[in-house]
Amino acid sequence: MWTRREAVAGTITALATACSTQSTPQAQTLSATGALAPTGKLRVALIASNPVLVTRRPDKSLGGVSVAIGNALAAHLGVPVELKPYDNPVLYNESLAFDEWDIGLAARDPSRAEYLAFSNAFMEVDNGYVARPGAAPTTAEEVDRTGVRIAVAQGSAPNAVLKRLIKNAEIVPVPGGFEPAREALATGTADVYGENLHLAYRIADALPGARVLPGHFNVVQMAIGVRKRAAAALPTVDEFVNKIRSDGTVQKAIVEAGLRGVRVP
Structure with a gap:
C-alpha cells in the first residue's frame, strides 16, 4: 500500500509526463x-x-x-x-x-x-451573370427560362452549381478563362455567361453592349x-x-x- 509521500510523488511524475508529451x-x-x-x-x-x-x-x-x-x-x-x-x-x-x-x-x-x-x-466570391448585347434576361432571376443559353466554364465550381440549380435554360460548357467567355457572348453561342462577378465585369467592360445582370446565383x-x-x-x-x-x-x-x-x- 502506498504511503502519502509515494502517492504525491506518483502524482507529480504523472503530471510531468503529461506536460512533456x-x-x-x-x-x-x-x-x-x-x-x-x-x-x-x-x-x-x-x-x-x-x-x-x-x-x-x-x-x-x-x-x-x-x-x-x-x-x-x-x-x-x-x-x-x-x-x-x-x-x-x-x-x-x-x-x-x-x-x-x-x-x-x-x-x-x-x-x-x-x-x-x-x-x-x-x-x-459572388457568382452572377454577364449578358450579351440584346439578350432578354434583365436580372439573375430571369435567366432560368426556356430558350436562354448559359455559358459556363467547364469543370468549374459555378458549372457544378448551375447544373444543380438550372431547370429550364440550356447550359453551354466552354473552356475556362476570359477569352472563351467573351467569345461565347460575342458570337451569340450563349445569351449569358455565369461566373464570378469580377470576371463578369471584365467581360462587360470588353464587349460593347454587354451588361452585368443585377443579383447573383451563388456565393463561392x-x-x-x-x-x-x-x-x-x-x-x-x-x-x-x-x-x-x-x-x-x-x-x-x-x-x-x-x-x-x-x-x-
Missing part, C-alpha cells in the same frame, strides 16, 4: 509541415484561368490572392514554395488524382471532397484544399487562415488585384 504550437507546426510538404517544399496548385485567384503581371509572372496566400503559408511553415498553375478548372480537377501538388487554392467544391479536406474560407467560398493524407494538419491550416483574414493579408491581396464582387469572410 503535450504538443506545443511549435511541435504542431512542425508536424503539419511534414504532412503538408513531404517533399520539403510546399507545392501549391492554382487555377490560372480564374482572375479572382490568379493574375498575370506585366512580366508574365503569376500574382493574385492565391499566390499571396500560397507564399504566406510556405513562409509560415518554413519551407520553399513551388507554384503549380493549371490552365483551367478541368485540368485542375484531373490533377486531383495524382500526387502533383500538396495544397490547392480554389473553391470549396463538394465534387473535390474525395481527394481534399477544406480549410476555413479565406475569401467569398474560396479555401485551401489539403490532401486527405494531410487532413490531420487542417487545424494548423485553419489557424493560419484565420490569422491572414484578421491581419489584413487577404484584404491587401484583394485590393492589389483590383477585384470586384469579393470580400473577406
